[in-house]
Amino acid sequence: MVKYLKKATNNLSEKMKDIPNRYRFRPEYIRRRRLIAAGIVAVILTVVIVVASLVLSSTAPTTSPxxxxxxxxxQSATKPVWPSYGSGAIGAIGFDGVLAEYGGQSTRPIASITKIITALVVLEAKPLNGNESGPSITLTQNDQRIYDLAVAAGAAVKPVTVGSSMTEREMIEAMLLPSAANYSETLAMWAYGSVDEYLKAADNWLVTNNLIQTKVVDTSGLLPENISNPSDLINLGKLVVKNPSLASIVSLKKATISGVGEVSNSNQLLGVLGVDGIKTGTTSEAGACMLFSSVINVGNEKITIIGVLLGADDRGGQNTDIKALLSSVQPGFKSVxxxxxxxxxxxxxxxxxxxxxxxxxxxxxxxxxxxxxxxxxxxxxxxxxxxxxxxxxxxxxxxxxxxxxxxxxxxxxxxxxxxxxxxxxx
Structure with missing residues (x-):
């Protein structure tokens, strides 16, 4: 626009040069010159106004970031310390699937870890809220027969007093803490009417919870056909932790049960390296097995690690291996x-x-x-x-x-x- 004004002024000056001096100061010429100048100024002002209006009304140019x-x-990789036998895995609440594993994902006998499935399937039919005791269950002559058969099979048992009663929670404690096989069957029959009906419900429950590599054929895990793999067992452990009633039971070191007395948890690692569950299991076919949970503080959060080791030669050696495993994996959870x-x-x-x-x-x-x-x-x-x-x-x-x-x-x-x-x- 500045160039335009300059050009217009120059043009006017050139035209003025062409006019003889004797005409420049005549009144008619002065009027004419003023009219021409006024016209030029009007044009210039119009251009200025139009341009200014366009400039001011336009939006600011956009800027890209x-x-x-x-x-x-x-972060650096964590290397879990695995034992040389069997198979195993670790996971954690809030983390999908398995975080680390060894020994493959083939199915193996799981021994008394089966009782965890029994507890969860029973709680599906007869739920408990928190520390609620639940209904009372009266023991009958049939429960004595179940006890006698379990003794004959060499299973872990706890005594039965016909005519006495215990609560649902107490019966789950008797099944899980000392791993009493007879109470696993009594509990399943109480909830479902028969072992066969319980097994049907268990099959459906396993499918519903996507534990498709897991199969149960009894309530206690005594038979070697009770099988699972490390991945399914990690997910099973997560289900336990998410069930407040069951999580509180498996964390108990001891419990006093009506008609039975004081019982101790077979999990000797409770309280070690944050361990607060879940279930041991041992048979000649399965070896020593353990599904465990451990709570650690990471930053401002509590993280629950789920782990499983299958196929150890003995419980003592496996406990040592679990401590070594937890010591190696706990630092692998970092607040970033x-x-x-x-x-x-x-x-x-x-x-x-x-x-x-x-x-x-x-x-x-x-x-x-x-x-x-x-x-x-x-x-x-x-x-x-x-x-x-x-x-x-x-x-x-x-x-x-x-x-x-x-x-x-x-x-x-x-x-x-x-x-x-x-x-x-x-």
């Missing part, structure tokens, strides 16, 4: 700060010299296992103007299969460019 290079959050409050993710730099950063508005941390992959992708809007504190983007944080969303806000404002910048960049 420049994404910040983020530092790597890669993924995002810090005020951390920069992008920056806006306008053509007219203003800047604003895109930052996080809070700290975000997550407990991860071992070298679980962590990635962060940033979505940031294009902007023309913005206010400080506006959300203009989002960080998507992937921690393994878990996805977290982090809002991103601006740390300063961006206003429209001034009139001078607009005129010189129109």
């Amino acid at each position: 420049n994404l910040t290079n983020l530092k790597s959050l890669a 700060k993924l995002v810090s409050r005020g951390q920069e993710f992008a920056e806006y730099k306008t053509a007219w010299g203003q800047t604003s950063k895109l930052i996080s508005n809070k700290d975000t941390s997550s407990v991860i296992w071992s070298d679980t992959p962590i990635s962060i992708t940033v979505q940031a809007d294009k902007v023309s103007t913005l206010k400080s504190g506006e959300q203009k983007g989002e960080a998507t944080i992937k921690v393994g299969a878990k996805v977290l969303k982090q809002p991103l806000i601006t740390d300063g404002s961006i206003t429209s460019p001034n009139i001078l910048w607009r005129l010189t960049h129109f």
Whole structure:
């Protein structure tokens, strides 16, 4: 526009040169010259007004964000210390599937771990709330017969007093803590009417809970056809921990049961390295087996580790192996700060010299296992103007299969460019 004004002025000067001096000061010429000048000024003003109007009414140019290079959050790998026998795995509540395993996923006899399935299937039909005792169960001559058969089979038992009664909770305690096989059958028959009906319910329950590699043929685990694999057993352990009544029972070191007296838990690791369950099992075919849980503090969170070892030669050796395993895996759960409050993710730099950063508005941390992959992708809007504190983007944080969303806000404002910048960049 400045060039246009200059050109118009030059043209007027050239025309003035062509007019003889004797005409320049005549009244009619002066009037004419004034009219011409006024016209030129009017045109110029019109152009100025139109251009200024267009400039001022136009939106500010958009600015694209420049994404910040983020530092790597890669963690070191954890190497569990596994024994040389059998098979096993570890997992954790809040973490999908199996986190580490050894020995393959072939099915094996699981001995008295079977009783955990019995407890869960019975609680499906006869649920308990928290520490509720549940209904009273009267023992009959048939329960004495079950006891006698279990003794003859060489199973672990606890005595029966015909005519006495115990609560549902007490019977589950008798089945799980000292691993009394006779009470596993008595409990199943009380809940389902017969062992056959119980087994049908157990089959359906296993399918419903996607434990498709697990099969039970009795209530106690005495027979070698009671089988499972490490992956299914990790998921079974998670179901126990998520059931408050059962979780509280398997954590007991001792219990006093009506008609039986005081019983002790066969799990000798309770209280060691955070162990608070779940079930031991031993037969000649299965060897020593153990499904266990361990609670540890990681940052501000409590993490429950689920583990299983199958096929040990003896209980004492397996206990030593479980302690070595837990000592190796517990440090593998780490609280990692993924995002810090005020951390920069992008920056806006306008053509007219203003800047604003895109930052996080809070700290975000997550407990991860071992070298679980962590990635962060940033979505940031294009902007023309913005206010400080506006959300203009989002960080998507992937921690393994878990996805977290982090809002991103601006740390300063961006206003429209001034009139001078607009005129010189129109």
